[in-house]
Ligand SMILES: Nc1ncnc2c1ncn2[C@@H]1O[C@H](COP(=O)(O)OP(=O)(O)OP(=O)(O)O)[C@@H](O)[C@H]1O
């Protein structure tokens with residue numbers, strides 16, 4: 001790399017889209033990559049979780065596309081960077097922990113399937129990413145939210161490995177859902193996300209597929225940083 005290349009590397013910023021099924025490691029890797037590059041990190045799943053939490057709290061019918069869209073239109077969802085990644089605020093209340101409940105996890109895919117919700121979320125996510133270096137993770141980032149992202153990676157791992165990882169993570173949080181139950185929940189959510197009509201979970205044509213089943217967190221992050229480095233040089 002000559003001096004000119006070094007300056008370009010340091011001043012240029014790119015958009016990185018990480019998509020994939022549940023518990024593939026997207027947010028873990030996205031946080032590391034964003035920190036290493038000095039970019040912002042946006043966990044779009046947290047935004048769908050936040051509106052789902054509000055709908056559950058207010059007793060809104062989750063199957064009602066119109067009601068879901070109207071609810072989101074009068075809701076403020078804010079993301080703020082924090083030491084551990086990202087804080088999530090719903091109408092100014094910190095819901096970072098609350099959106100990870102089993103109840104929200106079990107309902108979020110129904111909420112996220114609504115066109116009225118996705119249209120607003122995609123617009124908001126595009127505004128958050130505008131004109132800056134960003135690592136964004138979700139299900140439709142490479143296909144819909146940031147179709148021009150310089151780097152798109154579709155991350156996956158076997159469903160057994162993803163359930164095992166979530167099981168270990170839950171244990172640390174003192175949650176003791178049986179492994180088989182977790183695997184079923186993950187498989188069901190993947191199916192709903194992949195089969196919905198609006199922006200289903202799928203690999204963008206120009207995305208790189210990364211199977212992390214036998215990779216450590218460090219190895220997966222290093223591979224994405226390597227790919228980012230190629231685009232920055
Ligand atoms: N390569 C890896 N090897 C081992 N464990 C991993 C790896 N990547 C992630 N993990 C662990 O797997 C768990 C799930 O990862 P993470 O929450 O990042 O997945 P995700 O794709 O963002 O999930 P979701 O879409 O459900 O939010 C975490 O506990 C994380 O530490």
Ligand SMILES: Nc1ccn([C@@H]2O[C@H](COP(=O)(O)O)[C@@H](O)[C@H]2O)c(=O)n1
Pocket residue numbers: 022023044045046048049108109110112113137138139140141189193
């Ligand atoms: N871009 C996205 C991101 C998420 N979803 C939906 O939200 C659910 C929760 O996402 P996590 O990443 O927090 O697990 C996910 O299962 C999808 O239903 C989405 O549709 N689009």
